[in-house]
Amino acid sequence: MLLEINNVDKGYGHGRFHKKVCVLENVSLTLDKGKTVGIMGDSGKGKTTLGLLMAGVIRPDKGRILLNGQDIWAGSRKERDKKKAQIQMVFQHPEAAFNPRWTMEQSVREPCHIYKISLSPQDIADKMARVGLGTKLLKRYPSQLSGGELQRIALARLLTISPSVIVLDEPTSMLDVITQAKIIRLLMEIQENTGISFIFITHDRELARVMCHETHDIGDLSLPSSRVEIRIAAEEQTLDL
């Protein structure tokens, strides 16, 4: 089993004196290699939080996240980073996923720069071709590209460090139908070629049915006792990292 989450809890504290609002309670999930697991549910139920947990961006209050059997939060910072490099995330808002002041080339080179892996222009061109884009886009700013293009470059960026799991947090909800179709087909294609497994978070049931091998509803996964009807703002508003 590639990625395993067993009874993880996560809650957010609001402001100085408020008690914690629990969002997820004893969530368990398993993901096999080369498979796509879908997580569905309405907004405000904790899907994004689960995505961040799996990607190792935020730390679970209770429970463990195992990658190939090892807890990604155990060990020194260096080891943890190495493990976390295996799991990457694509975000819902394409234009917010890139630093607006950087050109696309700088953004694409960032992962390798951080992990000190050498990246030749040829690698970049090949990755861009993999997602169906020419290299001319690299000289432009994120604000000069469309949503679809940005999302594809985000994928290309992750492919440069060849992760084993990619968490897709509603990647196409901001895009229109045709672009969404293209991205979905692209993802399926990448999965076939490289065997990367996906966690697909969406609120669109049909899309999940088309894309994923198995799907779970966030409602059944997470059964928090103090079920607080949280509005969408509450869940995403304060990420106490």
Place this chain on the structure above:
Amino acid sequence: MANIFFKKVREIILCFMAAGLLMAGCSEPSARQIKGPGQTLRVGTPMKLKQLNPLADYTYNILAMLLTHDTLIRLDENLRPIPQLARSWSANKDATVWTFDLVPNALWHDGKKVTSKDVKFTFDYLGKHDPAHAWIPSLIKEIKATPGRVIFTLNHPYSRFLINAGFIVRILPQHIWGHIMTPRAGETKEMTVGCGPYLFAQYDRTAGRMTFQRNPAYHGGAMGVETIEFYLNRNLDIITLSLKKGTIDLYYKYASGFPFPYLRGLTGAKNLQFITAPSMGISAVLGFNMAKKNMSDIKFRRALSLAINYRGINESLFMGKGTLPGSGFVPGTFPQQSKQPFLKQDTVRCRKILDDMNITDKNGDGIREDVDGRPLNLMLLARCDLEGHDVVTRRLVNDFKSVGIGITLKTADLSTWIAIVRKKEADLILFRTTPWGMMMGAGHGSGYFDSRREGGGVIANVRDTTFHHLCDEILSTTNPDTLKDLYGKMSDYYARTLPAIALGWHPVIYPCQNSYPVPPVNQIEGGILNRASLKKWGDAAIFQAGASVK
């Protein structure tokens, strides 16, 4: 750790921010009508009053001396003692026993009779309770009070007892102050009761307006002026404007005339007369700390005195109305002194003297190095709250730099100034002398230099025993002739040893409405507002009736 005590700044801020009440309201410039009795004298002053307690508040203490309280004797405009509560007085040969015969018909404002017991009580009470009068127990051995007479026996001969005790101590009613254990705490209405020619009427704290009524039952005969209104805490801009518009009659500030820069604002006014008199005090004095290395050498002090541009100071500070200062330090108003040459600026001679002393500019940075090679950098301590002193300091720094003497300026407020002087850190000390200060100690400013009189506003830099003997001699004789030649010796001593140099002698100018006859000037009582002028103005029915004063 010096910090800034801006008495002068307060002065300026006073003139800018004091609770300026525009007398008789600008909006209603009342024309002067001459009416009969009930005249009002309106006095504008920048002095600030904090509490109605003659022992605790500096300003009210002055007003008490001037109006509501009597002293044993008074000094007239030529500094000769004249009777007040004491009808007559006499001293034994070696000035150790002084007897005063009291005036029989003196009454307190609340009607009780003034007795010799009150006089005895006052001296004992103040000696015990008031730190400011701590000299009484050490000076007076014993006071005997018989009906109509008081006899003081002193511990040692003290020829100026008449001035110090006779004039300084305001006689207090025993039946009121007897039960006040802490004289400096709090203020009550009955504290204002005295036996002087004027009664305290009322004080409006917010508007800063205080009124005194004439005391009909005054033993020396009722004064001429009916009521006196003081407008306290007024800034000089407002006072100048009010004088010009005739809404105040005269300006009063203890121990200083009208500030020269503001005089320029009054030049055009036709309704004003300017009474001038040579000032008893010196408003800017540069004292030398004789203990410090170079300062102890008279040649160096001479060189310094030659470097200063006295004419420039006269123009800047006194608008050219002052005169060149004499090396005898004591201004002309004191008759008993010997003629001494004037101080002049002579940079050539000054540089020659410094070169002879081998204090030359070795490294060419414009500042001379003293004998053992260190740059000559003198510390000038100045009071930051005295009128015009920041002008003088800037001029001095410039003058000394031009002859190659570096100056580090340190300005300090009164308390820090006193702390530094006592620690003897500063080389040059800038201060002022008040008329009363010149009378202190053995007189002629000796109080400022005698090293045995530490503390207070004095620099006490002369350790020379000949000077100490000279002072003791003056204190032990009352014979005017011997006093005259002793003071002559003192002026010679000043000119010869230059303990301090007066930066300029200047007149004191008091503006007042020209509808008044010219009043006598008594600088000890603060200028043109004194008992003599109040008496004189009473006869001339020239006041306008009590104008409704806002």
Place this chain on the structure above:
Amino acid sequence: MAFLTPASVLETGPMNKHSRNWKEGALILMAAALPGVSILFFKNMDIANALFSPWLPPGDGHLLGTNDVGQDIFFQLISAGGRSLMVGMAAALTATLVGTLTGCVAGYYRGIADRVIMGLADIFLLIPDIPLVIVLVSFFEPGLFNVIIVIAMTSWPGTARVVRSRMLKIKEYPFVLNARSLGAGDGHIIFKHILPHTGELILAKATLAVASAMLTETGISFLGLGDPCQVTWGSMLHGVFAGAGLINGYWWWYLPPVLCISVTVMGFNLAGFYLQKGWGGNFPADSPLNRQGQIPGKTHPEVPALTGINPPVLINNKDTQTLAPEPDTLNPISKPHNQAPDTQPPSFPLDRQIFRILNLGVEFGIECETNQKKTIKALDGVNLSLVKGDRMAIIGESGSGKSILFLAMLGLLPYNARMSGEVFFRGKRMASFSRKHYQHIRAWDIAYVPQGAGNALNPVIKVGHQISERMRIHGSISKKKGMVMAARLLGQTGITNSHQRVHYYPHQFSGGMNQRVLLAMALAGENSVLLADEPTKGLDDKTKEDVLNIFLKLNREAVAVVTHDLWFARQFAKTIVVMYKGIILEQAPADSFFTAPYHPYSKALLNALPSQGILNPVIMSSHNRYAETDPGDKHGGDSYRIDGGDDDDDDRSNKKNKEISRGCPWARECEEFHDRCRHMPRLFSHNIHKVRCWCHAAGN
């Protein structure tokens, strides 16, 4: 009040350095710093301290006369200016440095550091600064150095608070989360990602801090607490009042310092405001932090307000829309180039047509990054008519201008929009309507349901009041009755115990419920025409069904819905209009459209639906025959940026680009591409369909 720092309150999004405002700010800054800068030439000259005869009025040899000591006032003014500026700058620099550092630490590391630093900052902000300054200055020795420290001590909290709030915002942006998930260290994140965005803000803060530092310094030395030897403008004023300058009317002594202080401080304030865009001007749409090329107008429904993860400030672009009068007077712009006029007469009689739109074109002029003026055509030659009893659904992807169409029909176009063509409402030309008439129509005739995203509801007014507002203002019914009506309407839209929920505030409602409130608001006026913009956007399936039922139950004269949700369109609409890049590609009755669409774009649209199983052919890259002729295809083809003017200066052949843009908009992606497609096809009618594609030209 003279010593306050407005900076902490006026902070808005950062600004791009290219824009015109920055240059004006710099200009003012230079003009203000002139008196001080001149010190550099006269710095060490000792003429400023040479003594002449005192109290001279301006005249021979002395431009501004001499002061009480005899120094020349003019040179004093210059050397004092240098010192005042030096003090101001030094104090502002220290304050900004300390503020930025503490702000970063507090903002990034949160926890105790945040509490402690912010606690300290609050205390310093709470203390009124002049009494503190006087106490501190009289505590230290006189000297410019102490004055600098004291001013810095009282002004660092302002910067700290602002930097901290900016850090908090940016820290939670996806590109930071992304960097963190990649394992980037804190240093990398702070200096590479976060600080560049706060650069302008810190610069603006520093400039404003200089202004207030100078004010404080002059205040201190005016009170006489500064260093008597080192003259600054404040101590010059102090000298004036010691020497009775005011009463004697020495204007040449007190006027110059006062004027210098005021001009310099104003210069810095102006520059600070410009830098901070606190100034009232509009925000250039093209700053790199804003979505470039998108149709300006945050309220523009096409561009989704960024809800969800990140607070909207940074990405959202504040458009220029204002309450200024609507563009009633339309200035005709050039006829859309080579647009073949549709000769097709409208198929319905005039009286049954509620809305008739003839050749409508809407253009927006925005400044792009490279500062050229660029116009974007949101709508390009639209011909449409909304007929009585019709239920029309306008389909198209975001950015195709469908929402702009509604705004044009309502006359709510943003300030910088330029409209061409005609819109007729019930046969009357809308351009001739007065503002009052417009407002009457919107109140009683046309109901508009705005898009639910962002805060379409006023957060501080009760929901019930907002629903009944339309009636209260015009129909003048009482507030209480309004609430009852609102409760009824809310109930109709399916919200339970609406009597109680009417008193709630928008933030207590979920996304779906907000949408229903907007619907109730539109239903309030029993208006005859209903225009709904994306009624089902961002809703989950169950709520979508409820909304659909509501729409089905409506009995309005005409209903038009803009949506990208094909499922909703299929259930609700009678006629379907497909729009792409501001041009209508196909108009057809619903059932025949969904069974057999004519236009290739419509086909691709239907195939892309997940419910259809995403049948689009696998496209490795978006090259097709058409694109091959242009190997360096810069566009992935689906860029929904409208091809307005030439926005890629590095493109090889602008002419090529122009030619493509004149052709059929879908040409690049179209499967049945043909040479003819290089020219824009007309709207041909093919039995009951109207389609703009050459393949169907045969019929005419």
Place this chain on the structure above:
Amino acid sequence: MKHMTAAFCQYVLALLAVLALNFLLIHMMPGDPLVHILGEEGYYQMTRQPPAYIEKIRETYQLNDSLLKQFLTHISRALQGDLGWSHHHGRAVIKIIYPRMGWTLLLLIPSVIISTMAGGILGALAGGSPRGWMDRILTPFFLLIYSIPGYCLGLFLLILAFHVDALPMGGMPSVKTDMALYMMMPMGVLVLHSTAYKYMIMKNAVIQEIHEAYVMTARSKGLYDRDILFTHVVKNALPPFITVVAMHFGFMMGGSLVVEMVFSWQGMGTLIYDAVISRDYPLISGSFMIICASVILANALADVIHGVLDPRIRSGNRSNE
């Protein structure tokens, strides 16, 4: 109410910290305070006496015990309203401060109210139509006023009064009736300066609010522009505006110090300045505390109003700004 208690203890903490800082600072001041108690001559006389005598005097004026002890006694007494005894004025500090505070508030409260109203309304109108005629005239004018330092503004008015006889050149009226005449100029300066500041704040707040979606909704309901501006937009811009007004109250209190000096108005400003000059420790500490207390009170009040006006805050769901 949770939100209220959090803010409340924050303010109490701030007050205590302010007091501690102020007490520490003032007591570190060099220079011997006795000089001001005994006066120049008195001090000179005293220094000639034996050290024991001096020690007794210092004892009577509590200048000897340790700083900390003095501070604790000061705090405990302050809470009971007894701010110590000022030897200069011979009266309890609280009695000195009370009337002076009255004069300052008499000057401050009306100018705060007037400037908030004027600044708010003008700002809203100018914000409502950016680059309209209102914006073009008012913004440069207010920026000019805002840039001129307070005391310079005061000086210009004083010079004006110097030439125009009707206006009194500062100072306090003794007759209550023409209080307005004397108050006119100092208040004029305060009002002008703070209106300029508040105008700019409100204008920018309104400009930002105009771009919100609910304005579009309101316009689509056919409301008149004025109604939209004042019911919708201003209601949203008000809460942050109120916070700014409170924070500004602190600055105005500080600013009034200078205005009182320029117009010699017997308020807290002149009191603090005199106290610092004459080293009257109890008075400095007391008046400093009163000023800080009033500023903190104003901020607390604004927090309450902010909560009332903005329902989002009231329901405890305060956004993490």
